[in-house]
Amino acid sequence: MRLRRDLTWRRFVMEGQDAYIFKDEVSQAYTKLDAITGTLALKLDGTLSPDDLLEFARSEWPGLEFDEDFIADVLSELKRLKFLDDPFERNAMIEARVRQDRAQINSTTFRNIFSIPLGTVDPDRFLTRAYPCVAFLFRPFFVALGIALFAFSGCFVWLNRDHIAGGNALGFLGSGQPLLAAFILWLVVTLATIIHELGHGFAVKHFGGKVHRLGFIFVFGMPCMFCDTSDSHLFPQRRSRACVALAGTYTELYVATLATLVWWLTPSGSAANQLAYTIILFASVGGILFNYNPLIKMDGYFVLADLLDLPNLQEDAYEYLGYLFRRRVLGVTTECPVEGRRRKQILATYGILSILYSAAITVVMYIIFRARLIESLAFVGSLLSVLLLWVVLQKVFRPMANGARLWVLDHRGWIRQRMVTLVALAALLVGLFFLMPVPGQRALPATLRPGREIAVVAQDGLRLEQSWVTAGMPVEAGTLLARLDPDSLVLDRAEVAAEARTLRMDAVAARAQGADAASAAADQRADAETERANLLGQRVRRTELRAPFAGVVLTPSQPERIGEWLEPGDTLCIVGDFARVRAEMEVTEMDLDEVRVGAPVRMRLRADPGRSLHGKVAAIEPSDEATVEGRSYRVWVQLDDAPPVPRAGLTGRAWIVTPSRSPASHLVRWLARFLRTDLWV
Numbered sequence: 143m144r145l146r147r148d149l150t151w152r153r154f155v156m157e158g159q160d161a162y163i164f165k166d167e168v169s170q171a172y173t174k175l176d177a178i179t180g181t182l183a184l185k186l187d188g189t190l191s192p193d194d195l196l197e198f199a200r201s202e203w204p205g206l207e208f209d210e211d212f213i214a215d216v217l218s219e220l221k222r223l224k225f226l227d228d229p230f231e232r233n234a235m236i237e238a239r240v241r242q243d244r245a246q247i248n249s250t251t252f253r254n255i256f257s258i259p260l261g262t263v264d265p266d267r268f269l270t271r272a273y274p275c276v277a278f279l280f281r282p283f284f285v286a287l288g289i290a291l292f293a294f295s296g297c298f299v300w301l302n303r304d305h306i307a308g309g310n311a312l313g314f315l316g317s318g319q320p321l322l323a324a325f326i327l328w329l330v331v332t333l334a335t336i337i338h339e340l341g342h343g344f345a346v347k348h349f350g351g352k353v354h355r356l357g358f359i360f361v362f363g364m365p366c367m368f369c370d371t372s373d374s375h376l377f378p379q380r381r382s383r384a385c386v387a388l389a390g391t392y393t394e395l396y397v398a399t400l401a402t403l404v405w406w407l408t409p410s411g412s413a414a415n416q417l418a419y420t421i422i423l424f425a426s427v428g429g430i431l432f433n434y435n436p437l438i439k440m441d442g443y444f445v446l447a448d449l450l451d452l453p454n455l456q457e458d459a460y461e462y463l464g465y466l467f468r469r470r471v472l473g474v475t476t477e478c479p480v481e482g483r484r485r486k487q488i489l490a491t492y493g494i495l496s497i498l499y500s501a502a503i504t505v506v507m508y509i510i511f512r513a514r515l516i517e518s519l520a521f522v523g524s525l526l527s528v529l530l531l532w533v534v535l536q537k538v539f540r541p542m543a544n545g546a547r548l549w550v551l552d553h554r555g556w557i558r559q560r561m562v563t564l565v566a567l568a569a570l571l572v573g574l575f576f577l578m579p580v581p582g583q584r585a586l587p588a589t590l591r592p593g594r595e596i597a598v599v600a601q602d603g604l605r606l607e608q609s610w611v612t613a614g615m616p617v618e619a620g621t622l623l624a625r626l627d628p629d630s631l632v633l634d635r636a637e638v639a640a641e642a643r644t645l646r647m648d649a650v651a652a653r654a655q656g657a658d659a660a661s662a663a664a665d666q667r668a669d670a671e672t673e674r675a676n677l678l679g680q681r682v683r684r685t686e687l688r689a690p691f692a693g694v695v696l697t698p699s700q701p702e703r704i705g706e707w708l709e710p711g712d713t714l715c716i717v718g719d720f721a722r723v724r725a726e727m728e729v730t731e732m733d734l735d736e737v738r739v740g741a742p743v744r745m746r747l748r749a750d751p752g753r754s755l756h757g758k759v760a761a762i763e764p765s766d767e768a769t770v771e772g773r774s775y776r777v778w779v780q781l782d783d784a785p786p787v788p789r790a791g792l793t794g795r796a797w798i799v800t801p802s803r804s805p806a807s808h809l810v811r812w813l814a815r816f817l818r819t820d821l822w823v
């Protein structure tokens with residue numbers, strides 16, 4: 143019996159115990175063996191028989207007792223691991239590996255929706271040949287230089303931050319040819335990522351390991367790249383493993399420095415300048431935030447795994463949580479896969495955090511993807527989003543279904559005894575599901591509006607002399623908002639009044655001469671002129687535009703309008719009354735029968751999320767807008783309480799109580815809405 147000579151191995155101390163890690167170069171698998179099994183395995187050079195091995199064990203560990211059975215167990219274990227030389231088996235393994243390489247996208251590819259590997263290459267020969275050219279980068283001097291250059295360029299960018307045109311990292315995408323710009327951005331970012339991954343690869347080479355897989359991977363739907371650095375498990379020093387994990391970011395520091403140079407040399411606002419700025423952000427801040435989150439399997443995870451000395455941190459954590467679930471929830475007794483109190487604590491903590499994070503990110507990414515799909519593909523997009531949901535949910539439900547099956551198998555007797563009760567309970571639940579009415583709730587975006595609005599308008603065609611209006615300005619009833627230029631009116635009025643006085647004097651003179659008829663006519667004309675003068679006086683007073691009631695000005699100030707000629711009926715501003723507040727929201731005709739006049743509403747404003755406002759649906763009226771989903775309707779909610787600082791246009795979310803329906807009917811409506819079709823309603 144002989145140990146395969148292509149196995150690589152490393153002896154290490156883990157939690158105070160000696161152990162070995164063996165790497166199978168054919169299957170690329172890593173296996174941990176305890177000290178005795180490992181030592182015995184290494185003894186198998188083809189000359190020793192099982193009896194010789196037993197003798198060796200007895201002499202090596204005199205304090206322990208060994209028998210033939212123990213040796214047989216060790217040998218069968220090594221045989222199971224395919225560690226013993228067997229030319230036939232080895233060929234089969236190589237064939238299996240070639241087959242696996244050929245079918246790179248297979249059923250397992252999509253099993254883990256969080257990280258889908260695609261298109262891998264074997265970069266080992268390239269890395270071996272190219273390593274001498276870049277070996278200098280791993281000398282302490284160059285590491286220090288890289289960090290110093292990066293720090294310097296970071297300071298430089300910070301000092302010159304005013305030159306960042308618009309501050310929008312993707313701003314240049316909008317200019318000219320968006321497709322070309324997007325392609326260039328993609329190309330450059332991919333290039334930076336490849337350099338990052340090659341950094342990992344060269345670091346593995348630096349410490350004498352091999353790299354057999356480099357490729358694309360989708361992490362939470364975002365295209366990323368990965369470099370299989372698992373050979374670092376074989377490195378004797380933890381430090382070198384940490385170096386491998388950090389090497390990606392280290393090489394990216396040089397990319398960021400180079401980009402800073404380009405950014406400095408190119409004119410501000412040019413495409414190259416903006417692109418360089420994007421790369422600086424991507425290679426430094428973005429890369430570090432994304433890569434060093436230990437809850438996903440990126441660089442930070444591997445650093446953490448090395449620090450904790452748990453090379454399979456995530457897998458072990460999930461396995462341990464699965465065990466806890468089976469044991470505590472399902473009551474299935476299985477063997478605990480983990481030993482040691484500290485390990486259990488670490489694995490449980492990491493597992494829970496990682497699952498929570500993954501779930502949160504999955505939900506967020508799904509919502510974004512769904513919105514994008516529906517936006518660009520309408521109904522087909524919503525169907526695709528359902529398909530995507532199915533793929534995501536399967537990942538959650540499959541282990542749960544397995545757990546439930548295990549539980550049922552374990553409790554067969556218990557179930558059989560209570561068959562009648564269980565069937566009755568199920569029937570009751572089904573009955574309630576289809577018949578019991580349950581009130582529902584719909585969440586809709588809503589906007590705050592004043593209880594009433596009034597437009598302050600010019601009554602006469604006059605020049606605007608002064609205006610004190612600004613948006614949000616609180617006003618009392620009668621507050622002066624603006625003044626129109628009354629000069630021409632005042633002049634007219636003085637003329638008319640003078641004319642009236644002259645006529646009045648003419649009348650007095652005529653009466654004195656006994657010309658009664660002429661006197662009466664003059665008096666009449668004087669009365670008419672006085673009336674005109676009074677009217678003009680009224681118009682002069684109307685040049686002062688005042689607030690009709692206490693409230694808030696809703697329209698912005700318009701200093702450019704001062705001096706402008708206003709026609710009669712021109713609006714100067716709108717004043718809103720916030721003594722009572724309304725909320726406005728839009729529903730589509732598909733949702734129309736969910737909203738009833740008088741239905742209670744609860745609303746939360748984005749500006750004041752701690753407070754709930756309450757009210758009732760006051761009116762539903764058709765609006766002019768017709769969307770893809772059909773005609774839209776405007777729903778007015780009369781709110782009973784106003785926020786402390788009411789402003790028109792504050793947005794928030796309102797929950798409307800919908801009519802009571804059976805859970806089944808609620809579900810059908812929810813599905814119809816999810817699919818954005820009114821076929822079933």
Ligand SMILES: [Zn+2]
Binds near residue numbers: 342390391441
């Ligand atoms: Zn990396």
